Structure formats: structure tokens, C-alpha cells
Amino acid sequence: MQGGAGLPTGNAFRWRDADAYLFDIDGTLLLSPDRTHRYALHRALLEVYGLETTIDGIAYHGKTDPGILRAAAARAGIAPGVIDQSMADALDVVRRYAAEKAERFRPNVLPGIREVLDLLRNAGKLLGVSSGNLESIGWIKLKSARLAEYFEFGCFADECELRVDIFRKGISEVRRRLGPDATVCFVGDTPDDVRAAQDVGGRIIAVGTGIFKVEDLAAHGPDATVTCCSELLAL
Structure with missing residues (x-):
């Protein structure tokens, strides 16, 4: 499997096979042109x-x-x-x-997001968010973008200053809901997302919809790298 920029990703990785998917917010699900x-x-x-x-x-x-x-x-x-x-x-x-x-707050939903979320929800996957936002702000953005209804829970920065700790909480919540063997795939747009997912034993799809180029994201070894989530629909 390859990302949209022709970047190789793990041949054994089938992105639709995880039990749960945890999405970053800013640069992954949406962009906020307001300040x-x-x-x-x-x-x-x-x-x-x-x-x-x-x-x-x-x-x-x-x-x-x-x-x-x-x-x-x-x-x-x-x-x-x-x-x-x-x-x-x-x-x-x-x-x-x-x-x-x-x-x-006037966030813009990024390309392919609604379609990917619909696909995963219809497949019975557990959907959540793992974001460096404070919880109340994260939900304000998601509600403003009309995305909140897709997500059953969120892990935020209110009690976790480090992203890896937010992701660790996400893994724990998934396994509390689905069992100790549940598999988790994170979706994020920064090298910090990639490293955090790797550190907690999750899979990670890196998307080039933030400020980082797909080449730079791929250098950190995510399981898949795509320019935007629309490309996932064809994989």
C-alpha cells in the first residue's frame, strides 16, 4: 500500500481492520481559519x-x-x-x-473525513478523538463542524500535558470498552502523533493535511501515509 505521494507504507497493514480509530482534531479532521x-x-x-x-x-x-x-x-x-x-x-x-x-469557531472539515467516518461507523468500528485540545474546546470545534455525532468518546489534554499520555488514555478506553485485545489505529497529521502512537503500541495513519509534508511524516515510520483522508477510500 502506498500513500498519495508514492510513499511506501507497511505491506502488512490493512487500514480498515482495526477495532477502533482515534482521530486528532486540528489538521486531521478539520482546519480552523478563525483564531x-x-x-x-x-x-x-x-x-x-x-x-x-x-x-x-x-x-x-x-x-x-x-x-x-x-x-x-x-x-x-x-x-x-x-x-x-x-x-x-x-x-x-x-x-x-x-x-x-x-x-x-468556524472550522472547515478536511477532504474525505465525512466519507471515512461514515465508512468506519457503518462497519461497526469504535470511533473516538485523541487531541491536544482541552476537552471543552475540542467538542466546540467538533460540534461546529457537525462531526461530534460520529465519536463515542474523546481523550484530551485537560489532565495530560504530553500527547503520548493522551494516546495511552485512548488505548485504555478502547480496551475498557472492547476488551484487552482490541486493536487501535490513530489518525494524525504531525510527527508527534506518529511517535505517540508508536510509543503506546497503536497503529498510525499519517495524513498530510496539516503543515507537515507527507515525505516528512513518512520518515517517522507510520503504518500508512496519505496526502488526505480521501485517499483511504480507494485502499
Whole structure:
């Protein structure tokens, strides 16, 4: 099997054969041209840490909301202990701002997503999300995009600053629902998604719908690499 850019993937990997599929949100399921989520993070940096700064220049793709806040605060010189002490308050500000501005979220669903989700749901697969968003923000985006109805559960960054821990929770939830031998395939658009899935023993489809080229994603050894989810329909 090959991805859309002619990149080889594992010959033994049959992408439709997993018991459950856990999708990243930003860059995988949808793109958000609005900057509401970004502004929520900026508001937290200002209200909690007193920083008139932004997350511009932070390598935030594939990172979690608390991880992004930590990186921005540390860059501005805030001590690690102070960051930790105030992180819960900062996350509350992010949630509050996003809830107040929920109508401003205008996500665009990426190519092939609805078709792939329909295919998997009709095949009786368990569908969930594993995202670095805070939970309330993740569901706001999914509801705004009319995708929430596809997913039975989600694992988010509220209690997990590292993506690998979010993915580990996803594996645990799948196996709680389906049994200890259930197989899990993650779908994501960053090298962090690939590494996290590999670290927790899941399969991973890397999609080039975020900022990373398929060649760069393939270099990390995912089970499959495609330019967008539409290509999965032919495989």
C-alpha cells in the first residue's frame, strides 16, 4: 500500500481492520481559519501570567494546550514553578474564553473525513478523538463542524500535558470498552502523533493535511501515509 505521494507504507497493514480509530482534531479532521483558540491562549497568558505576548513562534503543531502555554510562558521568562502553580487557572481562562466566543469557531472539515467516518461507523468500528485540545474546546470545534455525532468518546489534554499520555488514555478506553485485545489505529497529521502512537503500541495513519509534508511524516515510520483522508477510500 502506498500513500498519495508514492510513499511506501507497511505491506502488512490493512487500514480498515482495526477495532477502533482515534482521530486528532486540528489538521486531521478539520482546519480552523478563525483564531479563536489562539486568542483564548493569549488571554490566559495575559490574565494569569501577566504576559502581553502571543504563541507566535512557538512550534505548537502536535502539542497540547498546556504544553503551548508552558512554552510561551517559559520563553517570556516565567519560572517553571510559577507556571505549574498557575496552570490550572490558565486552563480555566482558556476554557472560559472559548465558551464565551463559541459562535466564532468556524472550522472547515478536511477532504474525505465525512466519507471515512461514515465508512468506519457503518462497519461497526469504535470511533473516538485523541487531541491536544482541552476537552471543552475540542467538542466546540467538533460540534461546529457537525462531526461530534460520529465519536463515542474523546481523550484530551485537560489532565495530560504530553500527547503520548493522551494516546495511552485512548488505548485504555478502547480496551475498557472492547476488551484487552482490541486493536487501535490513530489518525494524525504531525510527527508527534506518529511517535505517540508508536510509543503506546497503536497503529498510525499519517495524513498530510496539516503543515507537515507527507515525505516528512513518512520518515517517522507510520503504518500508512496519505496526502488526505480521501485517499483511504480507494485502499
